[in-house]
Amino acid sequence: MYALLFRLLFRRLDPEQAHHLAFRWIRLAARVPVLRTFLAAVLAPRDKTLRTEALGLRMHSPFGLAAGFDKNAVGIDGMAMLGFDHVEIGTVTARPQPGNPKKRLFRLVADRALINRMGFNNEGSAAVAARLAARRPVFRTVVGVNIGKTKVVPESEAVADYVTSTERLAAHADYLVVNVSSPNTPGLRALQATEALRPLLTAVREAADRTVPGRHVPLLVKIAPDLLDEDVDAVADLAVDLGLDGIIATNTTVARQGLGLRSGPALVQETGGLSGAPLKERSLEVLRRLYARVGDRITLVGVGGIEDAEDAWQRILAGATLVQGYSAFIYQGPFWARGLHKGLAARLATSPYASLAEATGADTRKAHA
Numbered sequence: 001m002y003a004l005l006f007r008l009l010f011r012r013l014d015p016e017q018a019h020h021l022a023f024r025w026i027r028l029a030a031r032v033p034v035l036r037t038f039l040a041a042v043l044a045p046r047d048k049t050l051r052t053e054a055l056g057l058r059m060h061s062p063f064g065l066a067a068g069f070d071k072n073a074v075g076i077d078g079m080a081m082l083g084f085d086h087v088e089i090g091t092v093t094a095r096p097q098p099g100n101p102k103k104r105l106f107r108l109v110a111d112r113a114l115i116n117r118m119g120f121n122n123e124g125s126a127a128v129a130a131r132l133a134a135r136r137p138v139f140r141t142v143v144g145v146n147i148g149k150t151k152v153v154p155e156s157e158a159v160a161d162y163v164t165s166t167e168r169l170a171a172h173a174d175y176l177v178v179n180v181s182s183p184n185t186p187g188l189r190a191l192q193a194t195e196a197l198r199p200l201l202t203a204v205r206e207a208a209d210r211t212v213p214g215r216h217v218p219l220l221v222k223i224a225p226d227l228l229d230e231d232v233d234a235v236a237d238l239a240v241d242l243g244l245d246g247i248i249a250t251n252t253t254v255a256r257q258g259l260g261l262r263s264g265p266a267l268v269q270e271t272g273g274l275s276g277a278p279l280k281e282r283s284l285e286v287l288r289r290l291y292a293r294v295g296d297r298i299t300l301v302g303v304g305g306i307e308d309a310e311d312a313w314q315r316i317l318a319g320a321t322l323v324q325g326y327s328a329f330i331y332q333g334p335f336w337a338r339g340l341h342k343g344l345a346a347r348l349a350t351s352p353y354a355s356l357a358e359a360t361g362a363d364t365r366k367a368h369a
Helices: 001-006 015-030 033-043 074-079 125-134 155-172 188-192 194-211 228-240 279-293 309-318 329-333 334-349 362-367
Strands: 053-055 058-059 063-065 086-092 105-108 113-115 142-147 175-179 220-221 246-249 273-276 299-303 320-327
Touching: 001 113, 015 105, 033 053, 033 074, 063 125, 063 220, 063 334, 074 086, 074 155, 086 125, 086 188, 086 320, 113 279, 113 329, 125 155, 125 246, 142 155, 155 188, 155 194, 175 194, 188 194, 194 220, 194 228, 220 228, 228 246, 228 279, 228 320, 273 279, 273 329, 279 299, 279 309, 299 309, 309 320, 309 334, 309 362, 320 329, 329 334
Parallel strands: 063 086, 063 320, 086 142, 142 175, 175 220, 220 246, 246 299, 299 320
Antiparallel strands: 053 058, 105 113, 113 273
């Protein structure tokens, strides 16, 4: 049914228009008590075997929505209704900004992928903080807040910019993510260098502790798949050294060569970050490298190219405690999370592991034994 709707309606619309239309329907459905209860029962059934503890938080399953879909925290309950057991909002910047000029989102249907150069379009951390403060949750779900640098802020003032967002948002976040890996904000990826990343993460950690005394707000960093292996190692070592809570691997890629892309050259050559199926192999490779470096000392979140339960299972075996998706939701629709949950539970049941926690990192440990 969704495949037909996608082909007849969404595929004919501009991708950004289609996103806003679909998201509006999801939010409207979540406002109708009887409808949302029915949809949650159908689309988000709970399997006790998938219960997960990560970042000091309890979740129904390890599967969540990656940042980028709900930039302004307007549809958290709607996405929970669809089966996402944690929802990462953002990326949110200190100042409101419109993002890059349109057209800025492209579907690579033949590759089950997207290219975006959205440019952190969002209402700003003050507006998002106010919305989160006023929120009355309908469904229990973990809410992560992903923060980034305002485009007009120079790199020399980036730390202060992140701190401003942290001070506004930390009290409303179950966890915080420092995004230094989007390719669509000039100079942002330079902050992944450890000499720039250390003072940034230290300042954000201190700001969160100062803003929310008495509660530890887990702090993670999101990295790009385009980092060299030695830079992945350096970020891993820094995360351990700083006592960071986690690393999200990975963001979108600027690479095009070697990914076996089948879409036409006009689409492939669009600038921006590529997400979806072509990212699968490199994201998994980065995840394995991170787990081999940090083990169970910090939480790893696998994202990038996750399309089905097998992909999620492979991320868990590689070392991910949590997994996230976004692009495949565009192509597979509202039953996607349900199918992934059922498939993941089936794989766990037929595996030699008693729990997801026991399975986490099993393949990577074997490879390095």
